[in-house]
Amino acid sequence: xxxxxxxxxxxxxxxxxxxxxxxxxxxxxxxxxxxxxxxxxxxxxxxxxxxxxxxxxxxxxxxxxxxxxxxxxxxxxxxxxxxxxxxxxxxxxxxxxxxxxxxxxxxxxxxxx
Amino acid sequence: xxxxxxxxxxxxxxxxxxxxxxxxxxxxxxxxxxxxxxxxxxxxxxxxxxxxxxxxxxxxxxxxxxxxxxxxxxxxxxxxxxxxxxxxxxxxxxxxxxxxxxxxxxxxxxxxxxxx
Numbered sequence: 001x002x003x004x005x006x007x008x009x010x011x012x013x014x015x016x017x018x019x020x021x022x023x024x025x026x027x028x029x030x031x032x033x034x035x036x037x038x039x040x041x042x043x044x045x046x047x048x049x050x051x052x053x054x055x056x057x058x059x060x061x062x063x064x065x066x067x068x069x070x071x072x073x074x075x076x077x078x079x080x081x082x083x084x085x086x087x088x089x090x091x092x093x094x095x096x097x098x099x100x101x102x103x104x105x106x107x108x109x110x111x112x113x
Numbered sequence: 114x115x116x117x118x119x120x121x122x123x124x125x126x127x128x129x130x131x132x133x134x135x136x137x138x139x140x141x142x143x144x145x146x147x148x149x150x151x152x153x154x155x156x157x158x159x160x161x162x163x164x165x166x167x168x169x170x171x172x173x174x175x176x177x178x179x180x181x182x183x184x185x186x187x188x189x190x191x192x193x194x195x196x197x198x199x200x201x202x203x204x205x206x207x208x209x210x211x212x213x214x215x216x217x218x219x220x221x222x223x224x225x226x227x228x229x
Contacts, residue, residue: 004155034217043117043203043220044156089155100171101218103148103156 003027004092006104013111019077021107023090026071030092030102035064035075038087038106047088048075080111115140117221119204125227126194134189134224136204143209145187146171146218147179149200156203162187194228201225 005024013019023033031052036044050057050064050073057064063076077084090104117138126132138145146161148171158171162181176198178190187206191198202225205218 002155006155009153036220041222043205043222045220046217049217091156100158100161101146102158105153105155 002105003030004090004102004104006088006090006107008107009105010108010110013080013109015082015111015113016079019075019080019084019109019111021075021077021088021090021109023073023075023104024071025073025092027092027094027102028071029094032093033064033066033073034091034093034101035062036089036091036103038089044089077109080109082111082113085109085111115219117204117206117219119202119221119224121224122222123225125229127229128195129193132191132194132226134191134202134204134226136187136189136221137185138187138204138206138219139185140206140208140219141184142206142219143184144218145181145204145206147177147187147189148203148205149173150203150223151200159189159202194226196228199226199228 003026034049035047037047038044048059048062048064050066055066066073087106087108089106092102120135143164147159148156150156157173159177160179162168203223204221207218
């Protein structure tokens with residue numbers, strides 16, 4: 001039962017354009033969401049997060065949007081750069097559990113020149 | 114340098130031969146966790162530890178053991194590995210999981226395991 005889903009396994013975007021990565025979740029008890037970025041042969045690194053009490057969080061070129069009613073979040077990267085090429089994982093913490101971070105399946109982003 | 118280290122990075126073994134993957138962090142983090150990454154399944158939590166001597170099962174604990182005797186170390190033990198445990202394993206740590214703002218987790222570089 002995949003509670004956090006990233007339905008696009010891959011995405012290709014031209015340099016300078018916007019990249020939009022999507023994530024859907026089914027568990028209404030999730031209350032904090034994160035995006036991690038992973039390069040080959042490295043562990044995931046934290047990128048940006050958002051609490052369920054907000055609908056938007058920005059950090060430089062990265063913005064995360066949360067639509068609680070649709071149980072959907074998205075990561076926008078503007079402008080996209082070749083160094084952004086990586087696998088992006090959406091993840092969620094559940095209210096009342098201090099222990100479990102549930103990850104999505106990942107989206108591979110390729111930023112082309 | 115603040116980091117999470119894992120050893121070995123690559124391991125090929127045979128079915129039934131006990132192995133241990135070590136994980137160490139130098140950030141004085143309370144919380145540590147193990148994940149496995151498989152194609153099409155993302156990262157799934159195997160075990161976690163809230164603090165020394167406190168461990169609990171994640172989503173996919175079958176076939177694995179852990180121990181947390183010291184704060185900095187959290188080894189993953191496969192008593193009798195099987196081919197379905199062939200995977201990419203990540204150890205992670207965070208300062209704590211208390212409060213409204215969940216602390217972000219810091220991941221090790223990964224251990225690629227092949228069980229023949």
